Amino acid sequence: MATPFLDIRDLRVDFPTDDGVVHAVNGMDLRLERGDTIGIVGESGSGKTVTSQTLMGLLKGSSARVTGQILFEGTDLVPLTENEMRPYRGRKIGMIFQDPLSAMHPYYTVGTQIAEAYRVHNRVSAKAAKAQAIDMLARVGIPDPVSRYDAHPHEFSGGMRQRAMIAMALICEPELLIADEPTTALDVTVQAQILDLISSLQQETGSAVVYVTHDLGVVAEVCQRVVVMYGGQCVEQAEMEDAFLRTAHPYTKGLLASMPSMADEAGRLTPIPGFPPSLLDLPQGCLFADRCPVAHLVPGNRCRTERPVLHGAGSHRSRCHLSEDLGASESITMEAAR
Known part of the structure; x- marks a missing residue:
C-alpha cells in the first residue's frame, strides 16, 4: 500500500493552565493525498486552528503537550525539533493566516x-x-x-x-497549503476572488489544500471532502455530497440547519441550543450529548456513559452511536427528533 501524503493519527494537544489542562485536540485522525482539497469546519473552540498550528509545528517551544503522529510523506513531524521543522515550514507546508495584518x-x-x-x-x-x-x-x-x-x-x-x-x-x-479562515473579514465579492485565486494557484502547483473555516458555504464551493470537528474531535468526515445529502452526525445536521437559506423568506436561522463542552473537563460520554436532539433515542443511556468511536464504510465516517449504520441515520432528522 502506498504511503499517504499526509496521515494524522490520534493527534492530541493539551495546554496546561492555572485552572487545569485544556484538551484542545482529542484524538484527531485525518488522511490527505496530493492534490486533495478538504475543509475542516466547526464552531469556535472546536480545535480547527490548533490542529493546523500543530501541523505547521507552531506549538514547538510552547507549553503545549502534543502526542500522536503527523506523518508527512512518511516522516513523523511531532517529535521534530524546531531546527528540524524549518525545512518543512514554508518550503513543504505553507499557511495563509486568518488576519494578514497581524501576521x-x-x-x-x-x-x-x-x-x-x-x-x-x-x-x-x-x-x-x-x-x-x-x-x-x-x-x-x-x-x-x-x-x-x-x-x-x-x-x-x-x-x-x-x-x-x-x-x-x-x-x-509548498506541497501542502493550509488556509485558516482566508476570507472571514472580506466582503462577498472579494471572498469569491480569493477562493478562485487559491484554486487557480493550486492547479498550477499541484498542491493539496486544507481550508479551516466555520463557513460551510465556502467548503461546499471549493472542497472535495469535509471534516467536521467538535470538542477537539473529528465527529464526521465525508465526501462533499455525502456530507450535505446523507449527513450522519446530529452536530453536522445542526450546522447545516443553522445556515441561512434563500428559500426561507423570513430569514430565520435555526441555532444549535446550548454550548460546547468545557475543554477543561470533558464529559465521559459523547461530547455532543448535552446539545443533541436525538441522544434520548439511544438505548441504555450510552450517549452519556460511552464515548462513541469514529466508524463507517469507505470515506464516510461518523462518531455517533445512532449512525453505526450510516444508511439508517438518514431517517433521523432534526425535526423528527424534536
Missing part, C-alpha cells in the same frame, strides 16, 4: 517579507528574491507589483493584504 510585520515592507520567505529556503541573491516576490505579487493579482513591493501592510486594503499573504505562503510552492 505581517508592520515595520517591514510587504515585498521584503515575501522575498525573505523565499530566501530562507533558496540560496539566491537579494535581487533574485526581489524579482521572485514581484512576480508572485503579480500572480496573485496585486496591481502595479513593482511599486507595491515597497508598500507597508497598512497601505494595503483588506483584500490586497490577503492576496499578499497568499503570495507569501505560495512563494516557495
Whole structure:
C-alpha cells in the first residue's frame, strides 16, 4: 500500500493552565493525498486552528503537550525539533493566516517579507528574491507589483493584504497549503476572488489544500471532502455530497440547519441550543450529548456513559452511536427528533 501524503493519527494537544489542562485536540485522525482539497469546519473552540498550528509545528517551544503522529510523506513531524521543522515550514507546508495584518510585520515592507520567505529556503541573491516576490505579487493579482513591493501592510486594503499573504505562503510552492479562515473579514465579492485565486494557484502547483473555516458555504464551493470537528474531535468526515445529502452526525445536521437559506423568506436561522463542552473537563460520554436532539433515542443511556468511536464504510465516517449504520441515520432528522 502506498504511503499517504499526509496521515494524522490520534493527534492530541493539551495546554496546561492555572485552572487545569485544556484538551484542545482529542484524538484527531485525518488522511490527505496530493492534490486533495478538504475543509475542516466547526464552531469556535472546536480545535480547527490548533490542529493546523500543530501541523505547521507552531506549538514547538510552547507549553503545549502534543502526542500522536503527523506523518508527512512518511516522516513523523511531532517529535521534530524546531531546527528540524524549518525545512518543512514554508518550503513543504505553507499557511495563509486568518488576519494578514497581524501576521505581517508592520515595520517591514510587504515585498521584503515575501522575498525573505523565499530566501530562507533558496540560496539566491537579494535581487533574485526581489524579482521572485514581484512576480508572485503579480500572480496573485496585486496591481502595479513593482511599486507595491515597497508598500507597508497598512497601505494595503483588506483584500490586497490577503492576496499578499497568499503570495507569501505560495512563494516557495509548498506541497501542502493550509488556509485558516482566508476570507472571514472580506466582503462577498472579494471572498469569491480569493477562493478562485487559491484554486487557480493550486492547479498550477499541484498542491493539496486544507481550508479551516466555520463557513460551510465556502467548503461546499471549493472542497472535495469535509471534516467536521467538535470538542477537539473529528465527529464526521465525508465526501462533499455525502456530507450535505446523507449527513450522519446530529452536530453536522445542526450546522447545516443553522445556515441561512434563500428559500426561507423570513430569514430565520435555526441555532444549535446550548454550548460546547468545557475543554477543561470533558464529559465521559459523547461530547455532543448535552446539545443533541436525538441522544434520548439511544438505548441504555450510552450517549452519556460511552464515548462513541469514529466508524463507517469507505470515506464516510461518523462518531455517533445512532449512525453505526450510516444508511439508517438518514431517517433521523432534526425535526423528527424534536
